[in-house]
Amino acid sequence: MTIPDLSQLDAADPLAHKREAFELPADTIYLDGNSLGAMPKAVPARLHEVVTGEWAQHLIRSWTRNAEAAQDWMALPDRVSVKIARLIGARPDEVAVGDSTSVNTFKVLAAAVRMNAQRPVLLTDAENFPTDLYVTQGLNALLGGTLEIRRVPADEIAAHPEQHLTPEVGVLLLTEVDYRTGRKLDMGQITAQAQAQGILTVWDLAHSAGAFAVDLNGCHADFAIGCGYKFLNGGPGAPAFLFVAQRHHDAAPSFLSGWMGHADPFEMAREYVPAPGARRYVVGTPQVLGLSALDTALDVFADVDLGQLRAKSLSLTDTFIALMEPLTGQYPLELVTPLDHEQRGSQVSYRHPQAQQVMKKLIERGIIGDFRTPDILRFGFTPLYHSHADVGRAVEGIRSVLEQTK
């Protein structure tokens, strides 16, 4: 690998101006936007208006105020869905925004399991993010243990689909980008292989949405879920989203059936009649504060070319890997993120025997990444607010900490 010219890369960066849209603390290189995205500068003013204007002054009327312009709180989940839909290759009516990723995972898994009820196996990645695994366990417990939760490493499923995508499997739950290694699966290929065997797919896009262009409909995906507070920068505990392909809208049940997913909430009918499309997966009263922050945060993406977003993400991670490469020879550092662009998300991770201690020292120096048990150093790159110069400074800091930790 050649040492890249950082200033030249930054000078040619068409997204460099986007950094101005974010508030970032001084003396910090924040490489943890895949855990909590940085704050878009427009958020505080929006929240102030929501609480002092919409809530304090207009009070209950805000639920229906300006409904003709779709600016009412009732339509807020749908307004956010429109913005997320563009980033994930979906139609707006295929997306529902609200609740947490975990709760949304429950909703779509329960629907998918029911739609393929004659097949008892729910197949998932043995190394999946814990909440995905826990949700499969809770759902199965509620269903009286009638499912078999089968856990196989995702790389093994991808390598030998003929062994794992078998007729007893009803639902396949995978996370597109692994939260530790940053390894990106081929969503289109695996979806096609699964569907050829009659399997419904559920894709967790926690580390995908907002990091690069996702193309759910291009991949003919069935269901997906994703997170509002990582690369979408919606704030701590931001509302999450889910996706249900239009072809499933008639058949997909909504078992978490609340009044805001009813076809006519204020009719106050006794019988649940699901709203059309994904809106039926909006359950209780929408969390207006969190939705408003996320709504404003998504405006940063409005004029972003998603091809440029991906190109910059790869340029940042390529640069980081290249600058780190000499260190892997000097220190007990092992790259676990794929070099192949097709298999890489927007993070780079290394194993190190003292990873927890190394990350603690890095954070003390203002280089904020993440430690993931047992031995992973994780560095997330957000193409909207990182420069190649940031990458260079981060590697200098890492070198210094590794030297101290020897």
Next chain:
Amino acid sequence: MTIPDLSQLDAADPLAHKREAFELPADTIYLDGNSLGAMPKAVPARLHEVVTGEWAQHLIRSWTRNAEAAQDWMALPDRVSVKIARLIGARPDEVAVGDSTSVNTFKVLAAAVRMNAQRPVLLTDAENFPTDLYVTQGLNALLGGTLEIRRVPADEIAAHPEQHLTPEVGVLLLTEVDYRTGRKLDMGQITAQAQAQGILTVWDLAHSAGAFAVDLNGCHADFAIGCGYKFLNGGPGAPAFLFVAQRHHDAAPSFLSGWMGHADPFEMAREYVPAPGARRYVVGTPQVLGLSALDTALDVFADVDLGQLRAKSLSLTDTFIALMEPLTGQYPLELVTPLDHEQRGSQVSYRHPQAQQVMKKLIERGIIGDFRTPDILRFGFTPLYHSHADVGRAVEGIRSVLEQTK
């Protein structure tokens, strides 16, 4: 009834100073705090600090920052639980805060149904708030229709418990205060009658918590759920809460099992191990913005004597009923809220054949109540921010609108 002396009542009101804690629009009498509570003045500054300080500057570190003082985001749901527990007669570890009321209803109903699995009937009020009914339907659909959802008017259940609290009933779901009529059930008596028959109770406290002192443990309640945005003033779509009695902590399953309800979330274990107590019902990543607003809103209650809160609520509704009484003779207005204090929440409702039109005109005059289909005029009274003078002005406006509507 005698006409009360409003200024004398206000002069003797020990909670009169609490009005200063709320922002209320000028030229408005807001009688809809049972739909969306008014904004406590301290909320905007708290939210500003959360977004510009905790989020923007401390970023991911806020999840564990100041953990030794329990001021970390991880402990935020528990901090709010402590404040709600005092208002509902619960221990802090019996309360979990987060998600919506609808989602929490699903959680506790699923647990209760499983704990009494040999009894197939889930009994609820035929006139219950729609989302309670819808959640029973969704849960039953997920369980393959193995439950019988039996709907009987709550007044009929209360009048003839021996006919309805029968051995095939496993779970009884009731709302303590009816959202249309304001009728309050005897939670202690009904709970005892149900438990004597081996039935688990789930109480919906949407129109109770923050309106008057609820005493869940005094009533020996099993499960409860409640709303953060009505009398708790937590803001639009605020996080909701649930209650699980301590004696059920070992047996109550958490089927919506997410990583934040795990005994050790950052262990990232593959197997779900529930956290102790009600914390296991915290599912996904806590919604920090909504929780922070609710946390600050609850501080208004910190020095409030809950006996005084109830006394003032009854004084406000008594006053309203007394002043409205002459109008019921002149206009087609029928009081549907019980006169008996023991049977009254913190609202007063009337039937009127043109209720929707009357409420529309009232709102145009700045008297904001609620229309509830088909013919209910609903007026909510919040003892923390209403005066008896407000009640007098509201009745004058209602008189004028009724005269126009004749």
